[in-house]
Amino acid sequence: MIPLLGEEEAQAAADAVRSGWVAQGPRVAQFEREFSARVGADHGVAVSSCTTALHLALVVLEIGPGDEVIVPSLSFIATANAVRYVGATPIFADVDLATGNLTVDTVDAVRTPRTRAVIAVHQGGVPFDVAALRKAADGWNVALVEDAACAAGSTAYGQPVGAGATIAAWSFHPRKVITTGEGGMLTTDNADWARRLRRLREHGMNVSAADRHASAQPVLEAYLETAYNYRMTDIQAAVGLVQLGRLAGLVTQRRARAERYRALLADLRGIVPVRDPAYGQSNVQSFWVLLGPEYGTSRDEVLAELAAQGVSARRGIMAAHLEPAYADLPSAPLPVTEQLTRDSLILPLHHALTDADQDHIVAVLRRLAGR
Numbered sequence: 420m421i422p423l424l425g426e427e428e429a430q431a432a433a434d435a436v437r438s439g440w441v442a443q444g445p446r447v448a449q450f451e452r453e454f455s456a457r458v459g460a461d462h463g464v465a466v467s468s469c470t471t472a473l474h475l476a477l478v479v480l481e482i483g484p485g486d487e488v489i490v491p492s493l494s495f496i497a498t499a500n501a502v503r504y505v506g507a508t509p510i511f512a513d514v515d516l517a518t519g520n521l522t523v524d525t526v527d528a529v530r531t532p533r534t535r536a537v538i539a540v541h542q543g544g545v546p547f548d549v550a551a552l553r554k555a556a557d558g559w560n561v562a563l564v565e566d567a568a569c570a571a572g573s574t575a576y577g578q579p580v581g582a583g584a585t586i587a588a589w590s591f592h593p594r595k596v597i598t599t600g601e602g603g604m605l606t607t608d609n610a611d612w613a614r615r616l617r618r619l620r621e622h623g624m625n626v627s628a629a630d631r632h633a634s635a636q637p638v639l640e641a642y643l644e645t646a647y648n649y650r651m652t653d654i655q656a657a658v659g660l661v662q663l664g665r666l667a668g669l670v671t672q673r674r675a676r677a678e679r680y681r682a683l684l685a686d687l688r689g690i691v692p693v694r695d696p697a698y699g700q701s702n703v704q705s706f707w708v709l710l711g712p713e714y715g716t717s718r719d720e721v722l723a724e725l726a727a728q729g730v731s732a733r734r735g736i737m738a739a740h741l742e743p744a745y746a747d748l749p750s751a752p753l754p755v756t757e758q759l760t761r762d763s764l765i766l767p768l769h770h771a772l773t774d775a776d777q778d779h780i781v782a783v784l785r786r787l788a789g790r
């Protein structure tokens with residue numbers, strides 16, 4: 420993914436630097452307001468990454484040792500790692516082949532009396548079925564954390580992903596649709612959680628450093644609990660505000676590129692491109708294709724040939740349960756996860772991609788078909 424960063428972002432970062440306020444300050448507060456409004460949530464709490472956002476989500480839910488948290492193995496490894504940060508146990512659930520996402524059935528299959536939460540991912544920007552999973556989680560009395568790292572600008576049931584979420588975690592890493600270099604956000608409609616999250620990201624202080632500096636009176640802060648430094652800087656937020664203005668256009672452009680890929684690939688047997696589920700629209704953060712046996716060439720051979728032709732495709736979404744970091748954790752069989760991680764690849768899709776680039780990539784895939 421090549422992020423679209425222009426003169427406007429450079430200017431905004433320079434303005435933040437010249438203002439003298441470079442740590443968390445007014446631009447972070449503005450970015451929180453504008454981002455949370457854009458995704459349909461009452462509160463936004465900016466943090467240093469989606470990984471730290473996921474960590475704080477579990478802290479605010481008071482999940483800890485002895486608790487189980489159901490996660491997809493088919494995700495960037497940070498989803499599972501966050502569970503271990505609070506001393507709880509990640510339990511891997513399988514995913515749906517078409518969306519790459521958890522479903523009510525795959526979660527229910529691994530649920531136990533110790534299940535306290537589910538972290539469901541909107542994988543690659545494809546929304547999971549929020550109506551079904553939120554309702555099921557309520558019925559099970561289990562908290563639903565939404566890992567929306569990839570999903571800024573995606574929609575479900577006609578609303579932005581994030582609207583109606585108990586708590587959602589977002590990423591602004593350059594691999595995502597909009598970026599602040601590094602950065603993340605928590606969104607929620609729960610004012611008490613938002614207040615505690617602001618404290619948790621800032622050493623447990625009862626008054627933010629920004630408010631303390633802005634006050635005419637001396638303010639003696641108190642440290643209410645052992646917490647973290649997970650703050651975003653105003654330089655990052657300044658870039659984020661410009662990027663947020665680009666979001667709608669970027670999503671439209673990505674969706675058009677994805678549609679063109681699908682049209683060009685339509686007659687190729689054994690290649691199944693990711694598409695929107697019936698209930699929502701993806702921002703196409705990742706455009707993946709799943710190779711079936713009829714295609715005739717293995718995923719790794721395809722990646723090697725694309726690389727030889729100057730195309731930097733990537734393997735599909737990773738599976739955490741296959742990584743050494745999780746070798747000690749027993750897991751139920753995850754056949755769909757293993758199929759997707761083994762047989763899918765992510766094709767290039769960025770703002771600078773041209774029709775000619777796409778034609779070239781598809782020509783390579785066509786040549787490799789049925790060999």
Ligand SMILES: *Cc1c(COP(=O)(O)O)cnc(C)c1O
Nearest residue numbers: 468469470495497568590591592
């Ligand atoms: C990228 C990603 C993360 C981690 O985001 P960072 O901001 O890099 O910490 C977490 N979960 C998913 C699903 C991701 O794709």
